[in-house]
Amino acid sequence: MNRKYWIFIFFFLTGIIACEKDFVDGFIGFSKPANFPEPVYRLTDNEITKERFELGRNLFYETLLSADNSISCGSCHIQTAAFTHHGHTVSHGIFDRLGTRNSPPIMNLAWNTSFMWDGGIVDLDLQAVAPITNHLEMDETMPNVLDKLRNSGKYPQLFRQAYGSDEITTTRFLKALSQFMVMCVSSNSKYDSVMRNEGNVTFTADEAEGRLIVKQKCGNCHPEPLFTDNSFRNNGLSISSVNDEGRFKVTQINTDRYTFKVPSLRNMAYTAPFMHDGRLLTLDAVLDHYQSQVQQTENLDPLLLQNSSPGISLSPSERVKIIAFLHTLNDRSFLFDKRFSQP
Amino acid sequence: MKRIFLIFSVSALLFSSCKKDDPAKEYDPNVMAELSVEFDNIAGSSDLQLNTGNYSNSFGQQFKVTKLKYYVSNFKLTNVDGSVYTVPQKDCYFLIDESDAASHAPVLNIPEGEYKSISFTLGVDSLRNTMDVSQRTGSLDVSGVAADMYWSWNSGYIFFKMDGTSPAITGMGGVFQYHVGGFGGYSTPTVNNLKTITLDLTSRGTPKVKSSKETNLHLMVDILKVVNGTTNMDFSTTPMVHSPTAGVPIGNNYTTMISHDHTEN
Ligand code: HEC
Ligand code: HEC
Numbered sequence: 383m384n385r386k387y388w389i390f391i392f393f394f395l396t397g398i399i400a401c402e403k404d405f406v407d408g409f410i411g412f413s414k415p416a417n418f419p420e421p422v423y424r425l426t427d428n429e430i431t432k433e434r435f436e437l438g439r440n441l442f443y444e445t446l447l448s449a450d451n452s453i454s455c456g457s458c459h460i461q462t463a464a465f466t467h468h469g470h471t472v473s474h475g476i477f478d479r480l481g482t483r484n485s486p487p488i489m490n491l492a493w494n495t496s497f498m499w500d501g502g503i504v505d506l507d508l509q510a511v512a513p514i515t516n517h518l519e520m521d522e523t524m525p526n527v528l529d530k531l532r533n534s535g536k537y538p539q540l541f542r543q544a545y546g547s548d549e550i551t552t553t554r555f556l557k558a559l560s561q562f563m564v565m566c567v568s569s570n571s572k573y574d575s576v577m578r579n580e581g582n583v584t585f586t587a588d589e590a591e592g593r594l595i596v597k598q599k600c601g602n603c604h605p606e607p608l609f610t611d612n613s614f615r616n617n618g619l620s621i622s623s624v625n626d627e628g629r630f631k632v633t634q635i636n637t638d639r640y641t642f643k644v645p646s647l648r649n650m651a652y653t654a655p656f657m658h659d660g661r662l663l664t665l666d667a668v669l670d671h672y673q674s675q676v677q678q679t680e681n682l683d684p685l686l687l688q689n690s691s692p693g694i695s696l697s698p699s700e701r702v703k704i705i706a707f708l709h710t711l712n713d714r715s716f717l718f719d720k721r722f723s724q725p
Numbered sequence: 726m727k728r729i730f731l732i733f734s735v736s737a738l739l740f741s742s743c744k745k746d747d748p749a750k751e752y753d754p755n756v757m758a759e760l761s762v763e764f765d766n767i768a769g770s771s772d773l774q775l776n777t778g779n780y781s782n783s784f785g786q787q788f789k790v791t792k793l794k795y796y797v798s799n800f801k802l803t804n805v806d807g808s809v810y811t812v813p814q815k816d817c818y819f820l821i822d823e824s825d826a827a828s829h830a831p832v833l834n835i836p837e838g839e840y841k842s843i844s845f846t847l848g849v850d851s852l853r854n855t856m857d858v859s860q861r862t863g864s865l866d867v868s869g870v871a872a873d874m875y876w877s878w879n880s881g882y883i884f885f886k887m888d889g890t891s892p893a894i895t896g897m898g899g900v901f902q903y904h905v906g907g908f909g910g911y912s913t914p915t916v917n918n919l920k921t922i923t924l925d926l927t928s929r930g931t932p933k934v935k936s937s938k939e940t941n942l943h944l945m946v947d948i949l950k951v952v953n954g955t956t957n958m959d960f961s962t963t964p965m966v967h968s969p970t971a972g973v974p975i976g977n978n979y980t981t982m983i984s985h986d987h988t989e990n
Contacts, residue, residue, distance in 0.1 A: 427857050495912070502879040504911045507858045511867055512877035524868035552868040553859040632879050633915045634970040
């Protein structure tokens, strides 16, 4: 073989090794982005270590978690779609059974005050029990899942590395999954760089104006920097045939009927379709909705009733600017961050 | 005089030996002892027979019970002297499962003494329902016995579960499922189906708890009271109860299902 080739291979390999090493030695655990508030997740109850995070990562992509060993968390929360089920309006689960809701992203969950579109789950550590035992999703039982892991060649050792012994308990299992999910922080969009004064990144005129419009017209529900206030609201979607009553299902309080958790506006370029049932396919369709299709259903948010007709008035140029700003919220590095990919 | 002295001393002796029999002196409140609390599930006047026993509700609808499980927790005992002992919370969550005889009589560790009343929670209190997963072990382990006593979609334990069949139900294999939970919600106040049961123990025999012996409090749990009460449950119209709100009438009914039958001292 040609010498040049060898040199190339040599540098290539050292490059890989250096990268790997960097990652291994440089595991930095959870670090709060400078422009984010303090996280809500109780990190003190689940100290993040490299081994536990790696265990969680393996579990997140583990098909043993489903009844027929075919589906993992990663099947519906796909990294290249910012951990949503890109292209699916409602999620497809085991045996191709259809759910009724769209997979939300696994993104910045450390700042969530509740989980699921209706907030039925309040602690990230308890989240995984829901998809595992849901017959439309993974259709398994928790005792069975832990038994499968105990009997696998792989997991006793990973649990030992993470926790010091082979023992596979509910707490260890759930907390390792949480470590993976909590680490999935997306904070490297153009918007973040501008906010943190990194390099010489600046907004274009349209983006800057778009930011002001979003602050004014959307910001009560989608405030910076996470672009959600974690509240439950009815943004005027028409009532669908499955009559999903949203938060009412959890609280049984009439004023919660048809309210859903306000989602973040980050990474919209990768997470279509939109809304709790994935009914809107593009951002343009979302703006059409706010502009002219808001329905006066029970508990419509009063913020959407401030004009002569329900909704938000948007001029064509405002729409262009809003879209320009929303694009600054896309964080491509999140989709290709090796730490979060299938091991 | 000698005689009188003798009588006096004999009676003094008798008196002091009497004293010895006085329970108050026998108990050492610093010594812990076991009290088992037996939950004997019955249907009216007969012992509950899972799958085979045939019962009927106040509408005359026949039914069978295939599963009966409920949580009891947070036990408190009131001594005859009025002092109250609260069993430490961490040892105090029990799942009574009719199909598992070993679960029927949880054992409490309490100070020696004679007790005049007992109280406990039917369900899992709100504090525990919101605790870190590492505090949910044993009977509360969602990968253990609690696997089917937990609502994952609306984080919270199911307090009481009675499943069965009734010919009054058309379709769905004639199955009914009565699942009651709801601890009041995390941030938004929601339905609270937690019930505190307090039982007087004086009329049917107070438990005299000592470390040297076994004492068993025998409670009867009448499942007919679950379906017949303030609200009479109609299997044909209400076969499925799966949420806190829907469970309110059953929760109100079952507050009366437990009674003290006798004490084995
Ligand atoms: C069959 C597809 C599917 C699978 C498999 C699946 N999920 Fe989900 N996930 C969803 C859907 C759909 C929702 C929204 C459900 C709702 O709101 O009712 C969701 C919601 C979530 C949320 C809440 C996010 C938020 O912002 O509120 C988290 C966290 C989550 N899933 C993690 C997991 C984990 C961990 C696993 C593996 C144990 C998993 N999911 C497996 C489809 C799936
Ligand atoms: C009154 C509060 C409110 C206002 C104002 C509001 N939104 Fe929303 N938004 C919501 C809620 C609630 C949802 C989720 C609704 C659902 O799925 O049922 C949502 C969903 C979205 C989604 C879908 C995200 C996803 O992941 O599916 C986008 C995009 C969005 N809003 C953009 C905007 C923009 C742009 C504006 C301003 C023009 C705006 N919103 C104004 C409350 C609001």
